[in-house]
Amino acid sequence: MEMFSTIKGQHQAKELLLSAVKSDRLAHAYILAGPDGSGRLTAALDMAKARICPVVERGFCGSCKHCLQIDGMTHPDVRITIPAMKTTKVEDVADLFKTRIRDGVTPLRIAGNTYISIDQMREVGHRLSRKSFEGYGFVEIIYDAHKLRREAANSILKTLEEPPDGAMIVLVTSRVTGMLPTVRSRAHTVRFGRLTTSLVEDLLIERTGVSREEASRLAVQADGSPGKALVSGKSKIKESNQAVTLMEMIFSKSLGDMELVEEVNTLSRKLGRDGILVLCSELTSLTHDLRRAAAGSKPISREDVPELSGADCETLQGMEILFRQCEQRLKANVSPSMAIAAAVVGSRRRVR
Amino acid sequence: MSYLVFARKWRPQTFSDVIAQEHVTQTLRNAIKTDRIGHAYLFTGPRGVGKTTTARILAKALNCETGPTPDPCMVCEACKRITAGGHFDVLEIDGASNRGIDEIRDLREKARYTAAEGGYKIYIIDEVHMLTREAFNALLKILEEPPDKVIFVFATTEPRKVPATILSRCQRFDFRRIPSSVMGTYISDEASKEGISINSDALTLVCRASGGSMRDALSVMDQLVSFSGKDINGESVSRLLGLVEADLLADISVAVLRSQGAIALDLVEDALVRGYSIEELIDALVGFLRNLLLAASGAEKGITDLSDSEIALVRQTVAGVSDIHVLNVLRLLSGATDQIRTGASPRISLESALITASKLGIAFGFEDLPPVVERVAVVAVKAITKSEATEVDQELPTEQTEKTERDSDSSSDKTAKSEGIKLEESVVSPAPPQPVSVDTPEPEDEKKEVKNQKDNNNEREKENSVVRKVSGLFDMIPENR
Helix, strand or coil: CCCCCCCCCHHHHHHHHHHHHHHHCCCCCEECCCCCCCCHHHHHHHHHHHHHHCCCCCCCCCCCCHHHHHHHHCCCCEEEEECCCCCHHHHHHHHHHHHHHHHCCCCCCCCCCEEEEEHHHHHHHHHHHCCCCCCCCCCEEEEEEEEEHHHHHHHHHHHHCCCCEEEEEEECCHHHHEEEEEEHHHCCCCCCCCHHHHHHHHHHHHHHHCCHHHHHHHHHHHHCCCHHHHHHHHHCCCCCCHHHHHHHHCCCCCCCHHHHHHHHHHHHHHHHHHHHHHHHHHHHHHHHHHHHHHHCCCCCCCCCCCCCCCCCCHHHHHHHHHHHHHHHHHHHCCCHHHHHHHHHHHHHHHHH | CCCCHHHHCCCCCCCCHHHCCCHHHHHHHHHCCCCCCEEEEECCCCCCHHHHHHHHHHHHHHCCCCCCCCCCCCCCHHHHHHHHHCCCCEEEEECCCCCCCHHHHHHHHHHHHCCCCCCCCEEECCCCHCCEEEHHHHHHHHHHCCCCEEEEEEEECHHHHCCCHHHHEEEEECCCCCCCCHHHHHHHHHHHHHEEEHHHHHHHHHHCCCCCCCHHHHHHHHHHHHHHHCCCHHHHHHHHHCHHHHHHHHHHHHHHHCCCCHHHHHHHHHHHHHHHHHHHHHHHHHHHHHHHHHHCCHHHHCCCCCHHHHHHHHHHHHCCCCCHHHHHHHHHHHHHHHHHCCCCCHHHHHHHHHHHHHHHHHHHHCCCCCHHHHHHHHHHHHHHHHHHCCCCCCCHHHHHHHHHHHHHHCCHHHHCCCCCHHHHHHHHCCCCCCCCCCCCCHHHHHHCCCCHHHHHHHHHHHHHHHHHHHHHHHCHHHHCC
8 A cells, every 4th residue: 555645745754754664764763743734643653554564565555454453543562642641531532532533633632631741751661661562563653742741751862762673753743843952853853844725625625525615715714724624614604704894994984983883883793702703813814914915925814805095014013913902802701892893993093 | 673773873882983072082081091080970962962972982991801991892792782782780771761769779779789790880871960859869979989880971961950069079071062064074974884975065954954963964864865865965955854944044034134024924934834833933933033132242152052053144144233123023023922822823923023023124223213313303403493582482382381391201301391392302202112102192282383383293293103113013012012
């Protein structure tokens, strides 16, 4: 079976790892770094299969017992460590893994479990000091490795430098600079890039079955993170041009202040707190896109921006701060109609 | 036997193989030659420069069957076993995993027994900075007066975490970062032994990316060899590594400092496509700006964690930029760090901060500041002469003088106290510590009253707009909110 065939994009990372497997130069420690949803864990599992599968030399078959066990994350010699506390229920962790195996995108994270402890790493050391169960070596995958506590990270340094024969350690992280330099220096770093919009689009259609138009809109908004796109694809937020309309009103010269406030009030009655919060973050991103346009770059969360007279960089900067403040206020339980009205009228002041 | 990476395969086995650390190896060799072997050594220095390696070589030199010798024979049983890591009397302990007092008590007990093979008993404690306070203290007595022929070698990257009581009992050796030139020669020599050819472009890039750490350089070499076979050139290196991280950061900083916001945004976009996350980008950027700030303010001693090529890059980036400019950019970006971690849209926060930062040059106009000051001075002089002319004019409304007094309290310009008309110029006083906020009410009634100053009004507007710009920028910095 072709390696890394299920990972979208990532040509450079794939080429690098593939050439290492083909030339039998797979190192003993890797850091797979990249944004969530870019295929790091999938790659780690494929590397594990390539290491362990006894059927195909320098690759894997995908159908033997070992490959299937690794795919199901149940292989006794391929272990995945995730940030977990002792109090976390085993069933929760099991559920999480099941969900991940089913959909292939869910990040292996449990809310509130923010770090990997030294005990977890000692366990890894213990496992590696014994003989492997199946006799084809070990693969230890450490997920969210930037969440290793300082002691924990230090405690694997020696193992990471000279692991027992046949063992491979794969650290999966989204923040390689958040890791100790001594750890980074002992492993080979392979970077996974963020996905292009069209790839995210394909992924969305494949996984959630939304229409092409919807997918493309969500993909642009998600800005290279398929995980984010999938989540918003599932919740299906209705398309709203509300932000653009409101922005045009702010810049309109014919509309009076009072009329604008009236308009905003009706809007906030209609949308409610959550709606206004979404609207507000859309306004922030729209302002930012306008600002990017004013600086001469292309927008990031939509395809094109409306042309507004008087939208210079300075004004927009002030507006962005206002909208961000508004978001904070909304989260701090300020009345939505007041918060948004203050931001809109404030923006208007800046425009003039 | 699975594949062995270069960093392990090419690990030096004798003192003369250890490169760029002559100050350490020479001292150790002489100590062995003259039979002045200390009982406790502390090796410090950045990652991948040879601390553990030297400790192992020292163990070999002491326990070699040809007696304590600066040049271990490498063929005797003891040498072979130390190289393989299986000697009874050379105990390599991972200080980070065995960090508690119980482990150290255990070590202390066992250290009392003499060496199994009659030579030296050598404890190599790696990552010693991770020992707990109690563990360190438990070591003190045995470290001061160890049993005969027991030697401790500690290795750490963070000597500051080691208590002074331990430090004073050890002979300390500081390992240095490996200069690019030495590293380059070493790598190309070793590579050619393996039948790998690497051209000088590629070599320079590898050395730059390593940050002075041999292990990092060799890790890159490993990947290069599996990536492009036995013939490595500059192109394959730049394809594999992309831009060296320091170069990327330097490019972004230069763009921001030269007010080229669009370029900075494009670079960020590139970095994101290549797999940097927003958080790590901002972390690295803030770290880099700190170095720039130190270089700009002439405090280069503070730049500790950089290789020679990186320091050159920092100097080059910061040439001709004032330290205050760098400081302001740094404040903006470190202010944005919080927003990035907590906010819903990190990318917007980062880019927004970068755009604002790239406007700093224009708004503050450090280059333009002298002309602005001059301009203010001229306006002030005009106002003084005018007010002298109108001194006899008793029609000046009393209301205005009241206002003068009220406003001048907040203004640092003391001369404004005496004359009413000068008041408005005081608003323009350049770069106040807390710039006049945008919300300051315009003295509109006065504008109407002092009609003969209409010309000045325009200029004032201009200068006020500078102040407004400045204060707008300060809104971005949380501590000034």
